[in-house]
Amino acid sequence: MVGGYELTVSAREDVPRWLAYGTPVLTVLGALAVGAVALLALGVDPVAAYGTMFVGTLTSEFGVSQTLLRAVPLALTGLAVYLPLRAGLWNIGAEGQLYLGAIAGTWVGLNVDAPGVVLVPLVLFGGGVAGGLWGLVPGLLRARRGVNEIIVTLMLTFVGVELAGYLVRGPMRGGEGNFPVSAELPAAALLPELGTVHAGVLVALVATVAVRLLITRTTTGYEVVVTGSNADAADTAGVDVEWVYVFVLVAGGALAGLAGAIEIAGLQEKLRPNFSPGYGFTAIPIALLGRRGALRVGLASLFFAVLVVGGSSMELEFGVPAALVEVIQALVILFLITAEFFKRYRIGVERTRETAPVPAGEGS
Amino acid sequence: MAGFLAGLLDATVRAATPLLLASLGEIVSERGGVLNLGVEGMMLVGALCGFATTATTGSPWLGFAVGTAAGAAMATVHAVLCISFKADQVISGVMLTLLGGGLTTYFGQSWVSETIDGFDAVVVPVVGPALVDLPVVGPALFQNTLTDYLALALVPAASYVLFRTNIGLEITAVGDDPEAADTMGVPVFAVRYLCVIVGGASAGAAGAHLSLAFSKLWITGMTAGRGWIAIALVIFAQWRPWRVLVGASLFGGIEAFILRSQGLDLSVTGVPFAGPLDAAVGFATNPQVMAMYPYLATVVVLVVVTRNSLEERVGAPAALLDNYSRETE
Numbered sequence: 128m129v130g131g132y133e134l135t136v137s138a139r140e141d142v143p144r145w146l147a148y149g150t151p152v153l154t155v156l157g158a159l160a161v162g163a164v165a166l167l168a169l170g171v172d173p174v175a176a177y178g179t180m181f182v183g184t185l186t187s188e189f190g191v192s193q194t195l196l197r198a199v200p201l202a203l204t205g206l207a208v209y210l211p212l213r214a215g216l217w218n219i220g221a222e223g224q225l226y227l228g229a230i231a232g233t234w235v236g237l238n239v240d241a242p243g244v245v246l247v248p249l250v251l252f253g254g255g256v257a258g259g260l261w262g263l264v265p266g267l268l269r270a271r272r273g274v275n276e277i278i279v280t281l282m283l284t285f286v287g288v289e290l291a292g293y294l295v296r297g298p299m300r301g302g303e304g305n306f307p308v309s310a311e312l313p314a315a316a317l318l319p320e321l322g323t324v325h326a327g328v329l330v331a332l333v334a335t336v337a338v339r340l341l342i343t344r345t346t347t348g349y350e351v352v353v354t355g356s357n358a359d360a361a362d363t364a365g366v367d368v369e370w371v372y373v374f375v376l377v378a379g380g381a382l383a384g385l386a387g388a389i390e391i392a393g394l395q396e397k398l399r400p401n402f403s404p405g406y407g408f409t410a411i412p413i414a415l416l417g418r419r420g421a422l423r424v425g426l427a428s429l430f431f432a433v434l435v436v437g438g439s440s441m442e443l444e445f446g447v448p449a450a451l452v453e454v455i456q457a458l459v460i461l462f463l464i465t466a467e468f469f470k471r472y473r474i475g476v477e478r479t480r481e482t483a484p485v486p487a488g489e490g491s
Numbered sequence: 492m493a494g495f496l497a498g499l500l501d502a503t504v505r506a507a508t509p510l511l512l513a514s515l516g517e518i519v520s521e522r523g524g525v526l527n528l529g530v531e532g533m534m535l536v537g538a539l540c541g542f543a544t545t546a547t548t549g550s551p552w553l554g555f556a557v558g559t560a561a562g563a564a565m566a567t568v569h570a571v572l573c574i575s576f577k578a579d580q581v582i583s584g585v586m587l588t589l590l591g592g593g594l595t596t597y598f599g600q601s602w603v604s605e606t607i608d609g610f611d612a613v614v615v616p617v618v619g620p621a622l623v624d625l626p627v628v629g630p631a632l633f634q635n636t637l638t639d640y641l642a643l644a645l646v647p648a649a650s651y652v653l654f655r656t657n658i659g660l661e662i663t664a665v666g667d668d669p670e671a672a673d674t675m676g677v678p679v680f681a682v683r684y685l686c687v688i689v690g691g692a693s694a695g696a697a698g699a700h701l702s703l704a705f706s707k708l709w710i711t712g713m714t715a716g717r718g719w720i721a722i723a724l725v726i727f728a729q730w731r732p733w734r735v736l737v738g739a740s741l742f743g744g745i746e747a748f749i750l751r752s753q754g755l756d757l758s759v760t761g762v763p764f765a766g767p768l769d770a771a772v773g774f775a776t777n778p779q780v781m782a783m784y785p786y787l788a789t790v791v792v793l794v795v796v797t798r799n800s801l802e803e804r805v806g807a808p809a810a811l812l813d814n815y816s817r818e819t820e
Contacts, residue, residue: 165597217581219528274797277526277581277812278726282786285719293779411585448600453593457586461572464583468576 135475142470150466151416158458162451171445179444180437190436192323196394197432198425199331200225200403203386204410205417205424206338207258207379211276212414213342214375215355216269220280221383222407223287224258228384230291231257232391233299233309233398236316243315250316250392251330251385258384259377261287266376270369276376284407292400299398309398318393327389331425334382339421351375383407412460431456499744499751500631504639505705507743509534509697509714511642513721514728514735515649516693520566522653522730523686524666524810528584529569530694531718532591537562537695538702539595539602542709546605555610555638555699562695563688565591570687574680577814592712602709610636610704636704638696643736645693650732662686666808669815679815694718723789729796730807742785749778 163173184190204221211218218224232254239249261283268274292307294300301310318325342348354361354371362368386406395402413431417424438452513530520527527533541558545551569587572578614620614634653659664672665682673679697717702709720742727742728734762768774780796807 168598219581219585268794272794272797274794278723278793279790281528281719282723282790285716285786286783289779289782292782293777296779297777408585408589411582412589415582448597450593450596453589454597455593457590457593460582460586461568461590464572464578464586465576467578 154462157462162455180441184437193436194432198428199327200386200406202331202428205413207383208410208414210379211375214351217277220284221410223284224261224380224383225387226287226291227261228254228258228387232388236312246315254384254388255381259381262376262380266373270372311397325393327393335425502747503744506746507739508639508642511739512697514724516690517725520690522666526580529587532588533562533565533694534698534714534718535591535595537698541699542702558699559696563692566691570684609707638700646736
């Protein structure tokens with residue numbers, strides 16, 4: 128080896144304060160900067176566009192209520208990914224669980240005759256149960272047979288989406304004409320309104336706090352976290368790891384199913400195929416952003432909701448495709464996982480010695 | 492009925508090609524130990540870049556090359572994040588799919604109404620002119636686009652490289668036990684980079700085939716979940732190229748049947764239980780129900796393969812999803 132310089136990578140012993148607190152801010156700013164380049168490419172002034180996107184959204188009553196409404200499914204599906212993630216499992220099938228919840232919620236709303244006080248909770252309960260059952264399949268397969276939950280949750284997502292498509296064209300088709308849509312839910316099945324938003328906002332808030340309490344204050348939550356940090360050690364310590372796996376995927380599925388039922392009973396009022404703009408997939412970056420705590424999942428869902436709502440007003444005002452928001456969302460996460468590396472490792476440049484080549488096996 | 496079958500077979504070949512291209516690449520990536528959930532996004536980027544290049548220059552081959560390169564470029568990001576930065580493979584892949592979807596929707600708008608000549612179906616030389624008129628199988632086998640034949644040719648090529656060459660054995664070693672491979676002197680990081688980039692290039696090629704040969708149009712979100720099916724197909728085929736050919740024909744056949752069976756009368760009469768049988772056939776051939784088959788079949792295969800530690804025997808990469816690091820952490 129000739130003399131020269133070499134990049135060295137070594138694990139950091141402790142993370143500097145500025146790096147720990149600065150990275151989320153820096154990653155968001157970095158993603159927005161790339162988005163600004165994309166805006167310039169289409170000949171739009173980034174400052175004006177971002178002004179509309181953030182300031183416009185957060186200073187209008189319409190913008191704030193739309194943001195809250197968007198944040199509800201994002202927070203619930205975000206928690207659906209977050210909870211299994213704490214146990215070391217990936218639930219990338221929140222989208223399918225959400226569809227199952229929407230199907231069940233619609234069915235209950237259309238077929239149960241009861242006053243609103245009873246019917247609305249039943250609709251939400253039905254959604255949660257259906258989503259939970261959709262999570263039970265990968266949960267049991269993972270716990271009992273060691274089947275990879277990533278693939279099973281992913282596959283069941285598409286089955287769930289197609290199932291909704293089948294039902295609204297067949298057994299559950301209602302409404303007028305030949306459109307693939309269910310009948311409209313009766314008024315008693317719809318979520319009560321709270322000012323400009325619906326009661327689903329409260330449900331999401333309660334669920335977020337409940338998941339936080341579950342993780343931080345209960346034995347089950349402790350077992351989940353222990354399993355997540357080291358499943359073998361947890362098993363040795365007497366934690367029923369199989370049960371934890373089933374629990375997190377069922378509970379996660381139930382949260383996503385609840386999101387589906389709320390989306391129907393709060394906003395859509397009927398089941399349509401492909402009604403979700405991918406909430407369950409956006410939930411994955413949200414869970415990653417908030418993986419240190421359920422409240423952070425809630426905050427991350429609010430941030431993503433602002434992006435989505437702001438993205439549509441930007442589209443209206445500047446004619447810029449709202450898809451820019453998806454780009455920014457993805458970049459935030461890609462930058463974040465890059466930053467994670469620099470948090471964990473120190474990169475240095477070292478002068479390599481001019482003679483003695485490094486013996487094989489000793490390099491690091 | 493012969494006409495229906497000929498059309499169905501022809502459509503099957505056309506539907507199978509993008510799955511075949513993307514899955515062969517994903518096999519290489521996964522055998523090297525890296526799961527790439529970004530296939531859908533890489534296909535979209537390949538489709539748009541390929542289409543835009545062909546629409547600008549008029550050359551489908553240049554478009555195909557650019558689409559392939561675009562897929563490889565996106566896969567390089569995945570490789571840097573997962574192999575060098577040791578990021579979680581699931582999150583990186585999902586994000587690249589979201590990124591590809593967003594980018595192509597954003598930049599694809601101006602290409603939506605453009606048209607191109609693209610790749611035309613050609614008759615195989617020498618034997619083709621005589622055999623293309625064969626009933627039922629003729630056009631499906633002997634009259635396709637060059638990219639269809641390329642995908643087909645890649646099956647034995649991938650099988651040969653993976654199972655009969657040094658680099659193929661190194662890939663398997665790196666995907667099964669990177670630590671042991673490293674000890675044996677296999678350049679683990681370089682091999683993994685190669686695998687991921689080859690996988691992305693194939694996904695990009697699959698996308699370019701879609702926009703240049705399959706539809707000859709750019710449509711937002713035109714991959715329509717084929718990238719996810721390709722990932723399912725890898726498991727269905729248990730990480731083997733020849734089985735991917737079988738699986739792609741099956742899954743492609745389902746897609747073709749969904750498109751072509753509308754209005755087809757499948758009812759039976761005169762047999763016992765004709766009524767319930769008709770209902771069952773109607774349910775089983777419902778387009779939405781049929782669309783679930785690939786995903787359900789994949790879950791079943793995964794469950795069977797996982798049971799009894801069959802994984803080793805079928806060749807599942809043991810170190811899939813494990814990012815390799817030389818340090819002791």
